[in-house]
Amino acid sequence: MSVSAQNAAPSADAAVVFDGVSKHFPASGTSGAFTALDKVSLTVDRGSITGIIGRSGAGKSTLIRLVNGLEKPTGGKVLVDGVDVGGLDEAALRSLRRSVGMIFQHFNLLSSRTVFGNVALPLEISGMDKRAIEQRVRPLLDLVGLADKHGRYPAELSGGQKQRIGIARALATEPKLLLSDEATSALDPETTQSILELLKRINADLGLTVLLITHEMEVVKAVTSDVAVIDHGRIVERGHTFDVFTHPKHETTRALLSGLPGSKLPDAVARALKPAPAAGDRAVVRLTFFGAAAEKPLISQLIKSVGAEVNIIAGTIDEIGGAPYGSLVVAYGADAETSGRAERFFVENGLVTEVLGYVA
The missing domain is CATH 3.30.70.260 (ACT domain)
Structure with missing residues (x-):
C-alpha cells in the first residue's frame, strides 16, 4: 500500500488508485451539503487484502462505491487497473463491473431464486448460455461449501450460508477485484471467522485483490495485509496491518484499537x-x-x-x-x-x- 499522503501514482502493482479524490454531496431536502471524502490518495496493491476502517459516517462506503462507478468523484480520479472509472460511459462501466465483484452486508439475494439461480443471475444477464453457466456455477458452489444446497432457497439458509451465496455470485463473472462492504457485520463471531477464512482462501487460490470496508478492528486483524484508517473523509493513517496495530500514530487508530x-x-x-x-x-x-x-x-x-x-x-x-x-x-x-x-x-x-x- 502506498504510504505517501499526497502521491498515489499508478504502478504495475496497483489494482486501485485513489488520486486526490473528493466527493461532495449538495444540500437535499432536510439534509445540508456535506463533504464525504476530502482529497483521498491511496494505492491498493494487486493481490492484497486491504482494509479500509473507520467509524460510521467516516466515508468508507462512499469510497468503495467510487470503485465500481456507483458514485462519481467530485474531484480527483479513481483508477482501476489504470482505467479512470469516473470517465467511463455506461457501456464501459458495465464492462468494468464484470471485473469488479461486490459482496454486501445484507446479502441482496432474490428470495424467489434458488442458491444456484442467485449465483447464476449475473451470468444470465450477460447472455451466457445454460451449459456454460452450469460449468461456471457448480465449481463456485463447491468453493464456498454450498454444493449440497444448490436447490435450496435463501429463506432456508443461515446468515453465513447466505453470505457464501453472495460471495459465489460476486465471483461468477471471474472478477480481478472483490469489494466487501461490511460483509460480516450482520453475522455472529463464529460465522464471521468462517467467512474471513473463505476470503483469505479466495485471495490465495485465485490471486484476487480484496478491498474490504469495515468498522471492526477484529476483522482487519484477522484477514488484511494492509490497512487504511479513514476519519471525516480523510485517510489519517495507513500501512501494513502489523505496523499499524503495533505502532498506531493517529488518535483515531488508537481509539479503534x-x-x-x-x-x-x-x-x-x-x-x-x-x-x-x-x-x-x-x-x-x-x-x-x-x-x-x-x-x-x-x-x-x-x-x-x-x-x-x-x-x-x-x-x-x-x-x-x-x-x-x-x-x-x-x-x-x-x-x-x-x-x-x-x-x-x-x-x-x-x-x-x-x-x-x-x-x-
Whole structure:
C-alpha cells in the first residue's frame, strides 16, 4: 500500500488508485451539503487484502462505491487497473463491473431464486448460455461449501450460508477485484471467522485483490495485509496491518484499537481515569509488544525493574499475519522514580507504550 499522503501514482502493482479524490454531496431536502471524502490518495496493491476502517459516517462506503462507478468523484480520479472509472460511459462501466465483484452486508439475494439461480443471475444477464453457466456455477458452489444446497432457497439458509451465496455470485463473472462492504457485520463471531477464512482462501487460490470496508478492528486483524484508517473523509493513517496495530500514530487508530478484546478498560477504571496525577496516584499504561518480546515474561521482569507493585488490568496475546502480538494494560506508581524505571524497561525491551491516564 502506498504510504505517501499526497502521491498515489499508478504502478504495475496497483489494482486501485485513489488520486486526490473528493466527493461532495449538495444540500437535499432536510439534509445540508456535506463533504464525504476530502482529497483521498491511496494505492491498493494487486493481490492484497486491504482494509479500509473507520467509524460510521467516516466515508468508507462512499469510497468503495467510487470503485465500481456507483458514485462519481467530485474531484480527483479513481483508477482501476489504470482505467479512470469516473470517465467511463455506461457501456464501459458495465464492462468494468464484470471485473469488479461486490459482496454486501445484507446479502441482496432474490428470495424467489434458488442458491444456484442467485449465483447464476449475473451470468444470465450477460447472455451466457445454460451449459456454460452450469460449468461456471457448480465449481463456485463447491468453493464456498454450498454444493449440497444448490436447490435450496435463501429463506432456508443461515446468515453465513447466505453470505457464501453472495460471495459465489460476486465471483461468477471471474472478477480481478472483490469489494466487501461490511460483509460480516450482520453475522455472529463464529460465522464471521468462517467467512474471513473463505476470503483469505479466495485471495490465495485465485490471486484476487480484496478491498474490504469495515468498522471492526477484529476483522482487519484477522484477514488484511494492509490497512487504511479513514476519519471525516480523510485517510489519517495507513500501512501494513502489523505496523499499524503495533505502532498506531493517529488518535483515531488508537481509539479503534482500544475496543479490541484485552485492550478495553473495565468501565470502573475508565470512569476513574484522570489526565494528570496527584500524590499517591497510579499510572495506567497500555503496552504493545510483538516478535521476541511476546515470548518474554514481561510482567515479572517489569516488577523487578521498577521495584514496585504492578497490576494487570487487561491483556491479550494474539497473532497478526502469523506474527505474535500482544497488548497489556497495567498500572503502577505514578511517582517520578517508579515511572522513570518503567520507561527505561520499556525502551530496553522494545515495547510501544501509551499512558491512558491516572487513577487514585
